[in-house]
Amino acid sequence: MGVEKTYAEINAKIKAGQAVVVTADELIAIVEEKGLSQATREVDVVTTGTFAPMCSSGAFLSLGHTAPRMKMQKVWLNGVPAYGGLAAVDVYLGATEVPEDDPLNSNYPGEFRYGGGHVIQDLVARKPIRIKAVGYGTDCYPRREIDTTLTIDSINEATLFNPRNAYQNYNCAVNLTERVIYTYMGMLKPQLGNAHYSTAGQLSPLLKDPYFQTIGIGTRIFLGGGIGYVAWHGTQHFPSIQTVDGDNLGPAGGTLAVIGDLKQMSPRWLVGTSYLGYGATISVGIGVPIPILNEEIARYAAVKDEELFAPIVDYGDAYPNLKPGNLGYVSYADLKSGQITVDGKQVITAPLSSLPRAREIAATLKDWILNGQFFLSEPVQALPSPTERRQSNFLHDR
Amino acid sequence: MSPKRIVLHFSAETSDKPMIYRLVKDYDLVINIVKANVNPQKEGTMVLEVEGEKSAQGLDYLRRLGVTIEDLDREIVRNEEKCVMCGACTAICPTGALRLERPSMEVRFIGDLCVLCELCVKICPVRAMEVRL
Numbered sequence: 001m002g003v004e005k006t007y008a009e010i011n012a013k014i015k016a017g018q019a020v021v022v023t024a025d026e027l028i029a030i031v032e033e034k035g036l037s038q039a040t041r042e043v044d045v046v047t048t049g050t051f052a053p054m055c056s057s058g059a060f061l062s063l064g065h066t067a068p069r070m071k072m073q074k075v076w077l078n079g080v081p082a083y084g085g086l087a088a089v090d091v092y093l094g095a096t097e098v099p100e101d102d103p104l105n106s107n108y109p110g111e112f113r114y115g116g117g118h119v120i121q122d123l124v125a126r127k128p129i130r131i132k133a134v135g136y137g138t139d140c141y142p143r144r145e146i147d148t149t150l151t152i153d154s155i156n157e158a159t160l161f162n163p164r165n166a167y168q169n170y171n172c173a174v175n176l177t178e179r180v181i182y183t184y185m186g187m188l189k190p191q192l193g194n195a196h197y198s199t200a201g202q203l204s205p206l207l208k209d210p211y212f213q214t215i216g217i218g219t220r221i222f223l224g225g226g227i228g229y230v231a232w233h234g235t236q237h238f239p240s241i242q243t244v245d246g247d248n249l250g251p252a253g254g255t256l257a258v259i260g261d262l263k264q265m266s267p268r269w270l271v272g273t274s275y276l277g278y279g280a281t282i283s284v285g286i287g288v289p290i291p292i293l294n295e296e297i298a299r300y301a302a303v304k305d306e307e308l309f310a311p312i313v314d315y316g317d318a319y320p321n322l323k324p325g326n327l328g329y330v331s332y333a334d335l336k337s338g339q340i341t342v343d344g345k346q347v348i349t350a351p352l353s354s355l356p357r358a359r360e361i362a363a364t365l366k367d368w369i370l371n372g373q374f375f376l377s378e379p380v381q382a383l384p385s386p387t388e389r390r391q392s393n394f395l396h397d398r
Numbered sequence: 399m400s401p402k403r404i405v406l407h408f409s410a411e412t413s414d415k416p417m418i419y420r421l422v423k424d425y426d427l428v429i430n431i432v433k434a435n436v437n438p439q440k441e442g443t444m445v446l447e448v449e450g451e452k453s454a455q456g457l458d459y460l461r462r463l464g465v466t467i468e469d470l471d472r473e474i475v476r477n478e479e480k481c482v483m484c485g486a487c488t489a490i491c492p493t494g495a496l497r498l499e500r501p502s503m504e505v506r507f508i509g510d511l512c513v514l515c516e517l518c519v520k521i522c523p524v525r526a527m528e529v530r531l
Contacts, residue, residue, distance in 0.1 A: 194489035350489035
């Protein structure tokens with residue numbers, strides 16, 4: 001029977017300034033040097049990090065009432081439509097929304113220079129935001145239009161709520177066609193001209209807890225430079241363990257829904273992002289602490305890039321046309337080396353996920369915990385694990 | 399008259415033609431190759447300083463070969479505040495001017511290798527690559 005720790009014991013050590021906190025990169029080195037049992041005894045918390053585009057993101061804003069009162073039916077923030085189908089002055093601003101006069105892909109490939117993610121970054125940077133809204137007028141909400149400015153500090157609530165973030169693993173995208181394609185995985189050159197991936201690998205939160213033994217509803221996290229929480233499992237949360245011929249190729253498919261007060265976040269960690277020919281989005285910084293409660297949790301948290309694999313997927317045909325299968329698997333160690341082999345061809349690789357920023361997140365979260373500013377929260381409910389075998393549904397033409 | 403700085407972009411089919419030799423021999427031009435990225439059977443780019451009375455004719459000769467010529471009147475700079483070091487540009491940049499340092503995985507921009515194709519300006523997800531005139 002190995003060591004067993006509780007959240008309360010670890011939090012008491014954090015409070016006493018005695019907790020041992022290391023990043024996932026550092027844990028790997030400690031396990032290699034001292035072995036798993038010793039590492040489990042010594043280390044209390046492992047910090048992870050990821051910084052990448054996460055399209056399923058947005059913010060609930062409660063703008064404050066006007067005089068006379070107004071039921072805002074259609075709302076634009078810096079020209080970007082926000083969803084007003086909520087109570088009078090509550091809106092949801094989605095990261096991928098773009099202005100109605102954006103040329104989109106009519107001048108292919110479109111630039112998508114400013115969208116909802118950029119508005120969120122400007123908001124959190126405390127820049128003035130122009131708001132226009134129209135309403136149809138009611139006896140209780142007579143006003144029909146407004147055109148003014150607001151800032152994040154002038155409104156009542158700004159809550160980041162991202163329905164799907166921190167994808168556990170992601171495709172390595174290639175293009176088998178004869179033409180350049182523009183995707184959310186970047187510009188992919190013809191005939192395997194390049195391969196793009198978008199995961200921090202051994203530093204990425206959900207790759208380090210494949211069975212969701214510690215990350216659950218209520219887990220306190222680093223979100224957008226501030227503190228946030230895991231709200232629920234993310235949309236399309238279909239966690240599994242990838243296997244080929246009985247070999248374990250690491251986890252995939254898990255996602256998180258996260259929530260936090262936007263007012264305490266930072267424009268460094270919520271960055272408006274534009275993918276040529278695809279659209280606008282936002283890059284989000286997320287870091288999750290993993291309490292080392294036992295040896296099994298430590299073992300999963302210490303897996304290396306060599307043990308974590310991404311499926312190689314053709315974004316020229318298979319992905320857009322929902323064709324099953326892939327072109328094989330490649331390890332994050334190989335992806336990070338700069339070159340992989342696909343169909344016998346040498347292909348150069350590039351990440352879309354910033355590893356320097358992911359490392360900065362893991363280091364920042366580590367500092368917060370070491371300084372006694374950040375305590376671990378025990379999940380109030382576990383997220384669905386791979387053992388539940390949740391399966392994806394598809395929308396069919398009927 | 400000071401030399402004219404130009405950028406040549408040529409296709410895979412023209413990359414093996416002895417263009418520089420022709421510019422010197424047939425058009426009596428003084429050529430200084432500032433940067434060159436030429437590989438057999440691949441698209442290539444070259445930055446030249448060109449001086450001589452027949453430079454207009456020399457450049458017309460290049461155009462007849464299918465070479466695209468641009469004046470070198472601008473440079474590409476990286477906005478360090480905006481760059482998030484994601485790496486999305488590094489497999490697109492044709493000359494390795496934008497590259498990942500290993501093991502730090504930081505993106506390095508080597509201006510001397512840039513041939514002003516401006517692909518990075520278009521594809522940078524956070525618009526960190528800028529054209530400076």
